[in-house]
Amino acid sequence: MLQLGLVDDHPVARRGLAAILAEDPEVVVAGAGAHPADLCDPGALDVVLCDLYLGEDRPAVAEVRRLAEVTAVLMVSAGSRPADVLACVAAGASGYVTKDSDEDVLRAAVHAVAGGEFYLSPQLAGIVGTACRSAASRGGASLLTAREEEALGWIARGLTHAQTARRMGVQPSTVDTYVKRIRARLHLGNKAELAWFARSLTEGGGAGGQ
Known part of the structure; x- marks a missing residue:
């Protein structure tokens, strides 16, 4: 409850x-x-x-x-x-x-x-898209590995970490690690910034594995 x-x-x-x-x-x-x-x-x-x-x-x-x-x-x-x-x-x-x-x-x-x-x-959903696109324009997406981009793409679609793990054929703990690396490399301080960055990449076709 x-x-x-x-x-x-x-x-x-x-x-x-x-x-x-x-x-x-x-x-x-x-x-x-x-x-x-x-x-x-x-x-x-x-x-x-x-x-x-x-x-x-x-x-x-x-x-x-x-x-x-x-x-x-x-x-x-x-x-x-x-x-x-x-x-x-x-x-x-x-x-x-x-x-x-x-x-x-x-x-x-x-x-x-x-x-x-x-x-x-x-x-x-699109209120802060410009902030995310600004991060992408600074080369943020290129800092990620292919698997990190894939994880980010699924998260942008609204999947949970567990659902993302099933799609990628990995353990949920692995997705947790991907998310931690993404946030560190892109300087995203919280879940909201991560979600918005993910959506911006999805809209622009920048995230892989979708």
């Missing part, structure tokens, strides 16, 4: 999210509030769903960063400005979905983030 926390300064929004998530038998909302400080023990939660603006005119980036140090953070916001999405990702958020997303997208995001993966709602 996944333990979730909800952080949104609008009570109606919190109740709405709680009602949607209550339909999933595999999750339970263990805490909710208008601010991360309202959660008794964020570190005991599997995922915290957090709004971008918490009663202030600025994005709650500092709060996201503190939460991300102890648990997985999924941003759930009405805003979709590229700068806001990038700021949250840089702060350590493991996913970002907009409030106009379908309910199944929200539930899929929760499970993906809880499983250690990165999730971006479909309408946001």
